[in-house]
Amino acid sequence: EQGLQLLELGGSVEEDYIRIARCFEAMRQRCCRLEQDGRRAHEQLARAEAERAALEVKLKHARNQVEVEMKKRHRAEAELEKQERKLQLVLELLMREPWGNEALSREQCSVLSALAGRRLGAALAPVRRSSAVDESCQSLLSHSDISYDRTEDDV
Secondary structure, rough: OOOHHHHHHHHHHHHHHOOOOOOOHHHHHHHHHHHHHHHHHHHHHHHHHHHHHHHHHHHHHHHHHHHHHHHHHHHHHHHHHHHHHHHHHHHHHHHOOOHHHHHOOHHHHHHHHHHHHHHHHHHOOOOOOOOOOOOOOOHHHHHOOOOOOOHHHHH
């Protein structure tokens, strides 16, 4: 009877060992899949970081280009104002001098006075901007407002 009990117990132990072996194999396969998933995630992360670095370089270049263009624009606007002031002075001189009115025809005088009136109005107006550029969104597109906040990376 004891022998039968041992055989029965032994049969049960073998089945338990087989079940444990199967569980270990399932766990090993799951670990292998997780390891592969981890490698793929690391590769994706490396690609994303490389892309982010490239985009940061592009953003830096774009900011620099915007700054250069803004400086060029301000210089051109200052030069335009300077030239307009010179033209205004010349026009005023031509209109005020008695010899200027005599030397110029009536048509030339009327053109000069119209031009002087227009230029004087432009000189008194605030800094004129290029009509080709719509600056109503300047605060949205200003290069000084463009920034990259690294605190969002932690999230």
